[in-house]
Amino acid sequence: SYILAIETSCDETSAAVVQDGKTILSNVVSSQVEVHRRFGGVVPEIASRKHVEIITLMIEQAIAESGIPMNRLSAVAVTQGPGLVGALLVGVVAAKALAMALRIPLIGTHHIAGHIYANQLVHDIVYPCMALVASGGHTELVLLESEGKFRVVGQTRDDAVGEAYDKVARSLHLPYPGGPHIDKLAAEAEEAVPLPRAWLEADSFDFSFSGLKSAVLAVINQANMKGEELNQAALARGFQESVVEVLTEKAVRALRVYEAKQLLLCGGVAANRGLRAALAERCGHEGIELLVPPLSLCTDNAAMIGAAAHLKWARGEFTELDMKAEPSFSLEAWSVQSE
Numbered sequence: 001s002y003i004l005a006i007e008t009s010c011d012e013t014s015a016a017v018v019q020d021g022k023t024i025l026s027n028v029v030s031s032q033v034e035v036h037r038r039f040g041g042v043v044p045e046i047a048s049r050k051h052v053e054i055i056t057l058m059i060e061q062a063i064a065e066s067g068i069p070m071n072r073l074s075a076v077a078v079t080q081g082p083g084l085v086g087a088l089l090v091g092v093v094a095a096k097a098l099a100m101a102l103r104i105p106l107i108g109t110h111h112i113a114g115h116i117y118a119n120q121l122v123h124d125i126v127y128p129c130m131a132l133v134a135s136g137g138h139t140e141l142v143l144l145e146s147e148g149k150f151r152v153v154g155q156t157r158d159d160a161v162g163e164a165y166d167k168v169a170r171s172l173h174l175p176y177p178g179g180p181h182i183d184k185l186a187a188e189a190e191e192a193v194p195l196p197r198a199w200l201e202a203d204s205f206d207f208s209f210s211g212l213k214s215a216v217l218a219v220i221n222q223a224n225m226k227g228e229e230l231n232q233a234a235l236a237r238g239f240q241e242s243v244v245e246v247l248t249e250k251a252v253r254a255l256r257v258y259e260a261k262q263l264l265l266c267g268g269v270a271a272n273r274g275l276r277a278a279l280a281e282r283c284g285h286e287g288i289e290l291l292v293p294p295l296s297l298c299t300d301n302a303a304m305i306g307a308a309a310h311l312k313w314a315r316g317e318f319t320e321l322d323m324k325a326e327p328s329f330s331l332e333a334w335s336v337q338s339e
């Protein structure tokens with residue numbers, strides 16, 4: 001199958017053609033990050049407008065680069081949610097128009113299923129497996145009992161990990177998005193400011209990052225009040241060490257408890273070098289197979305949406321043309337209906 005996939009859930013406009021849910025024939029991404037930088041975060045109104053300006057070009061480029069003629073496309077997949085409603089709508093309308101014009105099925109796709117199945121574009125997934133989703137809006141442990149069956153076994157009770165990275169970066173006056181800047185500072189640091197770890201209840205797979213964020217702010221405020229110079233790198237490293245330790249520990253424990261065969265790391269924060277290194281070391285030590293997508297497939301892109309949509313394509317589970325963008329779409333409910 002040749003699935004044309006479209007992603008516009010946040011601030012990346014992307015289109016791709018994916019063969020059989022595994023092979024990327026094209027994957028073009030236009031990031032609006034420069035536009036939003038001066039506001040220190042994504043401005044939803046501006047995001048929608050920018051998607052409208054460039055979506056047609058992205059789709060044309062993805063089709064042209066793939067070498068697949070329009071009349072050989074099997075289906076159109078689009079991120080239906082979760083995400084910013086105005087941003088999602090742009091992709092959804094474009095996808096519906098194409099599905100109608102080409103008379104091919106529409107597949108409304110879950111954004112987080114996309115992040116997880118980005119792994120399928122580069123690895124062979126073995127079930128049951130455990131996915132650690134670490135992105136700008138989500139921090140979840142997702143059990144995949146079999147292909148396309150999602151069960152959320154743990155999630156954040158407050159901030160998502162990417163959100164915490166961006167907020168901490170902002171309070172250190174680093175540019176948006178802050179994740180990569182904290183990552184870089186942490187790598188350069190010679191010492192780490194000691195900060196708390198939020199383990200929650202002993203058997204919980206849930207996360208909490210707002211306490212850690214407050215602890216970072218307290219360190220900054222104290223330095224300001226005393227007129228002392230802040231060791232930014234040491235603070236970044238302390239923050240990152242806390243995040244990485246909790247994510248790694250909980251992911252490995254969840255994998256053991258649910259007897260999963262592989263650990264899949266995904267989402268924008270999966271680009272974090274500290275997290276990748278810590279997970280790789282721990283998994284190597286314990287003989288756990290760790291799957292991580294290349295950096296370009298960790299952040300938002302349409303190829304991952306094409307990979308996830310193939311689950312539905314293979315089962316003939318298509319979406320009605322009158323479907324709506326779902327800003328808070330349920331991952332578990334998006335599971336495949338048949339085995």
Ligand code: ATP
Nearest residue numbers: 135136137138162177179180183268269271272300
């Ligand atoms: P969601 O997928 O939950 O809807 P999103 O699509 O906005 O949210 P992604 O694009 O998956 O999120 O990830 C973006 C996030 O990843 C940002 O918060 C960014 O700071 C973070 N990020 C990117 N690179 C790194 C890095 N090297 N270290 C830490 N965080 C990073």
Ligand code: MG
Nearest residue numbers: 010011012300
């Ligand atoms: Mg983004």
Ligand code: FE
Nearest residue numbers: 135268299300
């Ligand atoms: Fe995302």
